[in-house]
Amino acid sequence: MKELQELRNRIDEIDSKLIEIFEERMKVVSEVGRVKRENGIGTLNEKREEAVIERGRSLVKDKTYEESTISMLKSIMAISRSHQNSSNCRDKIDAIDKIMDSVVEKKDKPRVVYQGVEGAFSFEALKQFSSDCSYTNVDNFRDVFEALENGECDYGILPIENSSTGAINDVYDLMREYKTYIVGEELVRIEQCLFGVQRAKIEDIKEIYSHPQGFSQSSNFLSQYGDIRLMPYNNTAMAAKMVSEENNISKAAICSKAAGELYGLKCIKEGINNLTDNYTRFIIVGKNLECDNECNKVSVILTLPHVSGSLYETLAHFANNGLNMLKIESRPTGDKAFEYFFYIDFTGNLDDGVTRKVIEDLACESIDFRLIGCYKQSCDMIK
Template structure:
């Protein structure tokens, strides 16, 4: 037998002792979890865990193993928390409430009739007759806060230009929840009053997203002034009111029809497969059995490995992440909030496990939505 075989035999013997000790430790962790459940205690006790790790690191005879010894105990603690989370089955106080369908609900949106937000609203709610429109995104959030509306629909992401970051920031600021999702195709058109000559245009009005989505077309008209406005449909209404053939808007075909405008150039958006995703928000977190998508937000500490350590909980629990969006933390310089969308149900044990671990290992954590994904 070679010297290497002797070493391997010794490792096998140590592993046999380790697995027996591991099993004993997990058995005790289960008892601790049952005690915490009975006495409504939190899973994570950072001070206690740090004390345990430091005490055991001091017991090392070879201090050069200090860093890997710390990693060993951190992973061991994490496994214990995971086991206890399964016992306690914490679910962030979410109740199994069905999303009501009532005709007296008032739905808010940003823009005016003919806006893409209104189009998404009509597609999602179909029979809703009670709607209120507002000039700015923050106005919609204020209306929901003050109970002037029960739900609101807002754009969150365009397939070409990316996230609408203001909406992400307002979600956290106001503490509201995503209760639904809708996706519509976006076609931008250059529209103006009857008699407008495309070669005589001096000003184009639209939402910044309208300009961003139509860069290639607009590059042909370098001398025309681009004037950002509240919303594409509000821009169309303005052009209708001004009755000036030198001023036009970028908006939808429906907006042109509503405000009696001619389409001067169809489909000017760069990407023909152009879609915008909208979220429906409310003041409570609700779900039903059809919900298959979850959105969460949590903080990232400014130290190496934080992002990896938190995101790996999704992979380890076989969860498919759909989108990750990072935003600056408004309360702490150089720190960030991470928004993650992923497939799953609040009731799924693997989802619960992953969320419990992220919650226990991040400074700030919140589930901001459980809803049915749009097709």
């Protein structure tokens, strides 16, 4: 299209001028950074930024473009600030570089800990993760981290997110509490089934035992049986085990087919989950940072200053460097009411210069920052 091409040529000419002037501005900005550094003055000066905006507003001739012009000035100031910051926080950058360089190799024949009992979905994740490992099980999520910390295992397996019910908050909070790294992830397809004792029919059931996630994922099915009492349990497979041991016709469990069969129960109804596309994402955690050239996903935890737009400026690093943000979760810090930390997954690899630069920038601008892993994404397979 000729008209479009001509307009684009004009934009190119304008951009050449724009870049020249921008570069000139960045040189002065660097000077400002040096003066501030030498005099111990912080980067952000809200009053000065407001003055720049107000001056800019008065200079716009066609008011149609007023909002756009102010947006442009604001992003240029954010870019300048980020440039000054990265010259001003050598210590933080050195510390994060040291961590990025501490990568170790994957363990051979590892000792792995999972939560639950045989037949649990965590156990399926374990089998997917490694066919050549020794394993033990523990009762709850915290025990997995304790086992890692005490050197009782090399890796732990934990569910972090279900595709239909969302984040598993306890695991996010424990990841922040313990100094461990994510070294891999496994996606397990979840089919929830209702299992009872051998002669049981749906009419006999008065109580159903399962993990609360088992109930949420099967809420449509369960809504037809309002009289049945739902009894939360630590783990779906443990619920199956208990129902099998109690051998009472009025008790049933929601669990995987594998778990129900393992404990000799009868399947009353298969596939009772609301969505047929139901997956749980498990993370593999270890004591050390691992990263090889197959890894394409990075996870970080950060707390940001309480300044308007600070999350926006953080996300700018991903957008401006072509890294895709895959997930963001906010969780209370637990230190002060309604203060949050962010858990962010994005595409990248620690051997790649752009990824490293983005991680350094995030570390500079955060109050608290932790790189918690670089690993291979498993979600692609279902997209």
